[in-house]
Amino acid sequence: MSADRTPSDGDRPGRPDATPDRPGYGYPRRGWAALADHPPPGLRGVGERWRSPLRGPWLTSVFGLVLLVGLPLVFLTGLLDYLAYGPQFGQAFPRDVGWLRLPQFDWPTRPSWLFRVTQGLHVALGITLVPVVLGKLWSVIPKLFDWPPARSLAQVLERLSLLLLVGGILFEIATGLLNIQYAYLFGFDFYTAHYFGAWVFVAALVVHVALRLSRLRTALRSRPARAELAVPRAGTRPEPPDPDGLVASHPDPATVSRRGALALVGGLSLLLAGLTVGQSLDGSWRRTALLLPRGRQPGTGPTGFPVNRTAAAAGVGAADTGPDWRLTLRAEGRQASLDRAALLAMPQHTARLPIACVEGWSTLQTWTGVRLRDLAALVGADRPGSAHVRSLEKAGLFAQATLQANQVLDPDSLLALTVNGADLTPDHGYPARVIVPALPGVHCTKWVTEIEFRGRPHA
Amino acid sequence: MRDLRARFRAAYGASGWHLLLLVGCFAVAAWVALRLAGEATAGRMLLWFVGAVVAHDLVLFPMYAAADWALRTAVRERRARPASGPSLLNHLRVPALAAALLFLVYLPGILRQGRETYLAATGQDQQPFLARWLLASGALFLASGIRYAFRRWRARRG
Structure with missing residues (x-):
């Protein structure tokens, strides 16, 4: 099933029978x-x-x-x-x-x-x-x-x-x-x-x-x-x-x-x-994406913006994120374990950063939490080469993600605990999620359970 | 040398550059095909690749061409190509084409395809899309109709 649109361009065989308009026949x-x-x-x-x-x-x-x-x-x-x-x-x-x-x-x-x-x-x-x-x-x-x-x-x-x-x-x-x-x-x-x-x-x-x-x-x-x-x-x-x-x-x-x-x-x-750009805009402009999934806000209030995976779909339940939840930090044999209260007691930083998904939607929100570099310092990793973040999510391509050094050290890179002044909701990654500037949304891991800071490969 | 080149052109039908370019293009495609051949779903990918062409050239194009032919037959010649004033045919064609395009592009939501993956990703259902598409299409026809009436009225008055 050839779908030709345009036959050979100006390449006319030098045959005497080639008309000026149509190319002549080749061999045979x-x-x-x-x-x-x-x-x-x-x-x-x-x-x-x-x-x-x-x-x-x-x-x-x-x-x-x-x-x-x-x-x-x-x-x-x-x-x-x-x-x-x-x-x-x-x-x-x-x-x-x-x-x-x-x-x-x-x-x-x-x-x-x-x-x-x-x-x-x-x-x-x-x-x-x-x-x-x-x-x-x-x-x-x-x-x-x-x-x-x-x-x-x-x-x-x-x-x-x-x-x-x-x-x-x-x-x-x-x-x-x-x-x-x-x-x-x-x-x-x-x-x-x-x-x-x-x-x-x-x-x-x-x-x-x-x-x-x-x-x-x-x-x-x-x-x-x-x-x-x-x-x-x-x-x-x-x-x-x-x-x-x-x-x-x-x-x-x-x-x-x-x-x-x-x-x-x-x-x-x-x-x-x-009907498409609304997916990348905030406020009432979002509704102009009438026929696309992200033209609709899933909720109202400070946490009413879209998600790309629900807690239910990720298999993360209330039992996993209750008072027994701990964040484990690791770096070259050193280890620390923090509950949510301990994280909230650390210096908090606020940044206005987009969540942008490869499926063509994004939203700008105000996130507050602990700087990733502060967490690294807690386990003595002052100059990490990378960080490996794991989620409570058991399966799925994005149950874990690796961050580059610049993504760990950026002053706006956070382990966010709240968004727009409210606690994260389960769908947004409660108890804690990563948010890093310019990082694809799926790598801003939600329901974080462990961060391992790794050395520099060339150090 | 020049004679050889001319004979190549005569036999092949184009210059050597032409052949070289196309061989390069097929090399990329063949490399990709070989690489994907091991995938369990390679057959499906090929089917969708070729199927997309067949669906456009032998289904979509004949469908919209036939629809346009039917519309032209229904709208009388005088209205389709009036000596002066607006064309009724075009004021029907434009919203019809727009509605069909919206349907084609946003089809998964309108026909509620992939319900489970949609729910897992968004936490929502696809309930509103059919009604929204119908409303948007209706609005397009209405706007076009109003514009047609206005232009006709203006043409008559002028």
Whole structure:
């Protein structure tokens, strides 16, 4: 099932029978010609049935340009989100990515909204580009039903790469949309599929851009945007016939202008953006994310903001977090055990920090608790290399997390006991939870039971 | 040398660079495929990858193209492309497309898919989404209708 949109670019074999418009046949010429003469039933003459006068290289190139700017940004913010999980500790998923390993560095703690922005942008921009992707596919869909499907080996290969391109983007959109809405209908590991799928897509995108960029440039220059956007419906005519055959051979009169079509796609993008950004905003703006999980506050008052795992789902009950609860601190054989009262008796620090989740939502709250570096000092770990935090949660990918040195030592990195002046609720991680600037929410471990400060690997 | 190059182009159908680029792209895809082949769910991933293309090209596109054709048939030519004034066709197309897009993107909530994982993550149910989508769609049609009426009234008066 090839999903070709655009056959080989300007690469015309130097055959005398190659028309100026269409590339000639490659080797074996007779084979390709025979294929061209034998379209499957139903496909003969399908090329004449496309009626829209809007399809053409200019419109396709406008969509292409928007995606050329937008999609790399979605890809890069996605990679940053992966890095924020700390692959150096084996806690970014998928864990083992072989040659696709990214350069590793310590994820910074400043600015504290860093992860909030990278993941919010990844999700919101990804959703915003959905109408543009669909518009681009609409504009080139006649190529899918083109006969012959190829005139040379070069075109066969290019069509196969377009299957990777189109399959890749639709796969990433589908898995991403299902993930942020917690509907794992696909039945495979999301992280693995989304990470590797992105690389397949990007490889195909690089080829597509390399082969088509000059055509995009020519097409955009062929109709200056300012002049085109001034043309109303009544004056809208098809583009001149193009070698790719995007322009309909028997177009109907226009029912919508090109600017109208672009306004429609742009408007749909704005609609989706408007219904998505609320997940990353606080106050009554949150409610504008009408159709997404995080447009709703689970409660009211100081602890009414969203969580990403409930205490019930984590299997953490009242018996685990009652008066018998203790926080164990360890560092190179030294150990300390503190109850909640002892923690509250230590110097308290307050910081306004976001909780940001990779599923595309975030919220800014005021947390109060003990600085992680003070806890480290308590067991004599003044310059820890890392800290391993364990939760009361028994199972699950995020029952534990490792923090980098900078994440332990940041003055705003806390073991929070209260939020917005109220005790943490069970769902927010009572009796104590980690909160670190710019750290993904799932690594801000809740229901903390133990922190082990480890030495510096190079010390 | 130049002759060899021309013969390669004639046989292959494009330059050597073209081939090199595509081989690189397939190498990445093949490497990923081999790497994932060991996963128990590799077949499902492939199915979703190819299925996404099939679902778009052979289900979604024919569906919306047919819906648009039906709408154009229902709305008479004069209303679809009036010599002056607003187009009824477009004032129906836009909200219909917007409602369909919202349904497609926010489908899991609207159809209450993944109830258990949703509850575990958020502590909530997906109760309100269907009604919200219906309301949002209704509002889009209403807004478009009001705009159509207003533009028609203005066109007649002018």
